[in-house]
Amino acid sequence: MGTVTIKDIARIAGVSCATVSRVLNGSPTVAPELRDKILDLCRQYGYRRNLLARGLSSGRTNLVGCILSDLDNPLFADMALALERFLRVRGYHLLLCRGRVEDGNIGQLFDFLIGHRVDGIILASSSKQAPELIRRYLKYIPIVLQGGLDDPQLTIPSVYVDSAAGGEMAAQYLFRLGHTEVAYLGARENNYSHLARQRGFAAAADRLGMSVRTFTNGAFSSTMEVGYHLARQFFLNPFRETAVFAACDTIALGVMSAAREFHISIPDDISLLGFDNIIYAGFPHIRLSTLDHRARLVVETAADRLLTQIQHPDAACAQPVMIPPVLVERATCKPRR
Numbered sequence: 234m235g236t237v238t239i240k241d242i243a244r245i246a247g248v249s250c251a252t253v254s255r256v257l258n259g260s261p262t263v264a265p266e267l268r269d270k271i272l273d274l275c276r277q278y279g280y281r282r283n284l285l286a287r288g289l290s291s292g293r294t295n296l297v298g299c300i301l302s303d304l305d306n307p308l309f310a311d312m313a314l315a316l317e318r319f320l321r322v323r324g325y326h327l328l329l330c331r332g333r334v335e336d337g338n339i340g341q342l343f344d345f346l347i348g349h350r351v352d353g354i355i356l357a358s359s360s361k362q363a364p365e366l367i368r369r370y371l372k373y374i375p376i377v378l379q380g381g382l383d384d385p386q387l388t389i390p391s392v393y394v395d396s397a398a399g400g401e402m403a404a405q406y407l408f409r410l411g412h413t414e415v416a417y418l419g420a421r422e423n424n425y426s427h428l429a430r431q432r433g434f435a436a437a438a439d440r441l442g443m444s445v446r447t448f449t450n451g452a453f454s455s456t457m458e459v460g461y462h463l464a465r466q467f468f469l470n471p472f473r474e475t476a477v478f479a480a481c482d483t484i485a486l487g488v489m490s491a492a493r494e495f496h497i498s499i500p501d502d503i504s505l506l507g508f509d510n511i512i513y514a515g516f517p518h519i520r521l522s523t524l525d526h527r528a529r530l531v532v533e534t535a536a537d538r539l540l541t542q543i544q545h546p547d548a549a550c551a552q553p554v555m556i557p558p559v560l561v562e563r564a565t566c567k568p569r570r
Contacts, residue, residue, distance in 0.1 A: 237280040245278070246271050295325045297539065298346035298354040302333045303454050306483060307511040308528055312357060312379075315529045319536050325352075334360035335423060335453050343370050353539045355379050359426035364389050375542035377550075379535040381425030388551040390542065392535040396426045396508075399524045399558040400433030403478050403506055406560055408441045411569035412476035412504060417447045418463045418488060419455055419480030427455075427480055430508065434478060446474060455480060460487020468495045475569050476504040482511045485521055489565075504566040508558070520564035531556055 239257075243250045248267070256263050256271045263271075274280075297320055301309045317327045328351055332342045343366075346354055352375070356363060359380035367376050367389055378391035407415055417434060421427040431447070438445045448463045460483060467477070468491055479485035485507035492499050499505050507514060507523035514521040538550050 237278045239280070242271065242274050242278065242280050245274055293352050293543070294350045296328055296349065296351040297325050297536070298328045298330065298349075298351035299357065300330045300332050300339070300342050300346075300354065301357045302331070302360075304331050305456070306454070307513060308482070308509050308526060309357065311512060312528050312532045315532045316355070316536055319533050323540065325540070333453060334358045334362045334366060339366060340369075347374055352543045353377070355535055355539055359393070359424045361423060361425060363425075375539055375546070377535045377539045377542070379531060381429055382553055389553070390538055390550045391553040392531055392538060393426065393553070393555060394526050394531055395555040395557045396429040397433035398555075399508060400430040400435075401437040402558065402560055403508070403524060404434045404437035404441060404443060407476050407478065407504065407506060407566070408438075408443060410476070410504065410566060412474075413442065414444045414474045415446075415476045415478055416467055416472070416474040417445050417478050417480070418467065419450045419460060419484035420447055421450045421452075421455065421480065423453065430480060450480065450484070455484050457483050457487040457490065460484035461491050462487070464488040464491035465494075468492070468497060474503070476506065476566070479505065479507045482507040482509040482514050482521060482523055485523070485565075486513065486519070489519070489521075500565050500567040504569075506566055510561050514561075515563070522563045522566040523561050524558040525561050526558060527556055 239250050239253050243253045246253065252263060253271055256268050299316060301313060303309050313329055320327050328346060328349065330342045330346065332339050343354065354374060354376045356367060356376060357379040363378055363380060364382065367378055370376060376390065378389055379393065381393045381396055382391055417431065420431045435445060448467060450459050450463065452459055460479060464487060477488055479488055485505055488505055489499060497503060507521050510523045510525035513519055514523050534554055534556065541548050542550050
């Protein structure tokens with residue numbers, strides 16, 4: 234037998250196509266013995282429901298697309314897992330794609346997802362080009378931006394961590410510990426979240442009379458390797474700073490690697506504060522002090538807003554939602570002697 238259809242299963246079982254359809258859709262109106270028989274036949278003959286055809290008839294596929302910029306980053310990997318779990322409980326499946334807005338071909342991924350009839354899309358990006366991209370596609374499909382916005386007044390459905398508040402919290406925390414000379418490692422000029430984080434940190438540091446030396450990350454991503462090379466630049470020359478604020482935890486992990494190479498003790502010689510609270514930050518041999526991005530809450534809020542748009546197209550969801558980060562104190566920061 235070639236491709237098995239619902240008609241084939243109905244004929245073999247001696248029932249109507251409607252009965253097979255009710256079984257596949259979980260209807261309780263079919264007797265258990267008959268339901269088991271039909272499911273056994275589906276497995277035996279390799280029948281799979283055509284979800285696309287089902288979507289064409291119902292108007293929905295219960296598929297949600299998500300575009301992430303970097304699956305190598307533990308933060309994004311955690312987000313993808315949290316999103317899949319959240320959607321599955323609500324009867325949706327996740328179609329995950331990797332792509333950066335900065336690469337210029339992100340529109341192809343939007344076209345791909347729309348072509349596969351996803352009900353909605355989550356774009357996880359803090360790129361400066363993201364808002365304009367979303368405006369282009371919002372007229373075709375519900376979309377939520379999971380990432381920073383330079384202007385909170387923009388009428389784009391979005392959910393993101395309040396990076397400016399996080400940067401301010403970081404400066405205040407280091408100041409309370411007595412650190413008035415600090416290095417900021419990993420600032421990215423092409424990323425709204427990083428710009429807001431740096432802006433919040435610099436403003437608070439200025440009010441508190443702190444001196445800040447900034448090392449910029451010119452890449453499109455924030456990796457341990459980037460953090461390592463930035464820290465080497467910092468450690469190669471004599472420095473007066475007593476603390477480092479890393480733009481994210483992966484940068485901080487690179488700083489820790491370089492510090493070991495230079496025989497610099499963290500936190501005895503210099504304190505280190507990260508941002509994100511990725512899973513590695515809590516490992517016993519790392520114990521990184523950091524600002525918790527609250528990735529799960531951000532993801533679930535974004536997904537909830539998207540499902541609201543899908544199920545209630547007239548619902549007002551354009552107001553951005555900012556989620557404040559939370560300070561997590563571990564072992565890499567200590568009071569200045």
